[in-house]
Amino acid sequence: MDFLSAFLFYDFATKPLWMWLVFFGVVATLLALDLGVFHRKAREIGVRESLALSAVYISLGVAFGAWVWFSLGRESGVNYLTGFAVEKALAMDNVFVIAMIFAYFAVPRLYQHRVLFWGVLGVIVLRAIMIGAGAAIVNRFSWALYVFAAFLIATGVKMLFSSDKPRDVGANPVLRFVRARLNVVDQLHGDRFFVRLPQSATGRSALFATPLFLALVMIELADVVFAVDSVPAIFAITTDPFIVYTSNIFAILGLRALYFALAAMVDRFHYLKYALAAVLIFIGSKIFVADWLGLAKIPPTVSLSVTLALLACGVLVSLWKTRRSEAPAE
Numbered sequence: 583m584d585f586l587s588a589f590l591f592y593d594f595a596t597k598p599l600w601m602w603l604v605f606f607g608v609v610a611t612l613l614a615l616d617l618g619v620f621h622r623k624a625r626e627i628g629v630r631e632s633l634a635l636s637a638v639y640i641s642l643g644v645a646f647g648a649w650v651w652f653s654l655g656r657e658s659g660v661n662y663l664t665g666f667a668v669e670k671a672l673a674m675d676n677v678f679v680i681a682m683i684f685a686y687f688a689v690p691r692l693y694q695h696r697v698l699f700w701g702v703l704g705v706i707v708l709r710a711i712m713i714g715a716g717a718a719i720v721n722r723f724s725w726a727l728y729v730f731a732a733f734l735i736a737t738g739v740k741m742l743f744s745s746d747k748p749r750d751v752g753a754n755p756v757l758r759f760v761r762a763r764l765n766v767v768d769q770l771h772g773d774r775f776f777v778r779l780p781q782s783a784t785g786r787s788a789l790f791a792t793p794l795f796l797a798l799v800m801i802e803l804a805d806v807v808f809a810v811d812s813v814p815a816i817f818a819i820t821t822d823p824f825i826v827y828t829s830n831i832f833a834i835l836g837l838r839a840l841y842f843a844l845a846a847m848v849d850r851f852h853y854l855k856y857a858l859a860a861v862l863i864f865i866g867s868k869i870f871v872a873d874w875l876g877l878a879k880i881p882p883t884v885s886l887s888v889t890l891a892l893l894a895c896g897v898l899v900s901l902w903k904t905r906r907s908e909a910p911a912e
Contacts, residue, residue: 597824601653605828608646609706612835616699627695631841642830644831650825660882661820664889665829668819668865671835671858671893672812674851676804677844683800685753689792691842693773697794698838701801708806709830712813717823727869730814734866737811740860756803757796765790811862818865819885853903856898861889
């Protein structure tokens with residue numbers, strides 16, 4: 583019993599090990615239910631099912647935040663909810679890129695869930711590495727927070743004035759590198775990432791990557807690019823690795839479910855980009871404002887309130903501005 587207690591209460595990344603085990607247990611259960619029960623066979627996910635699944639994931643994410651609040655106190659709970667809201671909003675911008683990747687590789691909706699599922703597994707690992715590195719940097723160099731804050735402000739300003747010109751997926755250097763190093767087949771082979779086919783030159787069978795695998799690679803790359811924004815954003819809210827990581831992962835889990843609904847009405851959220859830019863500028867600025875006012879930090883409740891207000895304005899303005907253009911289609 584003493585050994586078990588010592589193991590469960592072992593301090594890992596500022597929190598007892600049992601709290602991390604609870605988190606990973608919940609995430610593993612959700613992923614197992616998703617792939618092993620609800621989506622054992624490839625099928626299309628409609629908008630209504632997507633919204634229902636997203637509501638479940640958001641409820642679970644908020645419920646986990648309530649547990650954090652109860653277990654670690656009010657400040658940790660509010661920081662988690664703020665990080666959850668920021669990451670959810672920033673990840674929504676990733677939906678537009680994912681939709682473009684699926685369109686480029688002509689991946690039908692029937693197989694998109696499989697790609698997104700394995701993409702989330704990659705995100706769990708990649709975010710752990712990036713957040714672990716960020717936490718180590720902040721703990722060793724306190725001034726790194728100011729670098730993160732300045733980067734967020736610059737990113738927000740750039741987002742305000744960036745054009746909506748579509749990206750050229752085929753010109754991506756990573757995609758060109760993968761195509762040059764692997765045998766690649768142009769046709770889909772069901773929901774398989776790799777398929778064994780005879781080589782045209784030798785006639786011997788070899789392993790070929792399908793467009794589904796290339797889409798997975800590009801989606802993982804897109805998450806790394808977006809994490810460059812989202813990870814500094816959450817560190818500007820709190821430097822607690824447990825809060826940073828759990829809020830990130832719960833937000834991303836729910837986004838996968840919401841993707842199929844958002845992708846169907848992506849044009850209705852044109853003005854959300856400006857709300858996201860304002861959120862980044864606010865989060866980056868509050869570190870400098872706190873120093874200017876002589877405060878240790880801006881109260882977490884203020885950060886959460888301003889973040890939710892900006893995002894709500896972005897969504898409402900987007901829906902209001904696009905209501906007329908949608909009316910004839912309806």
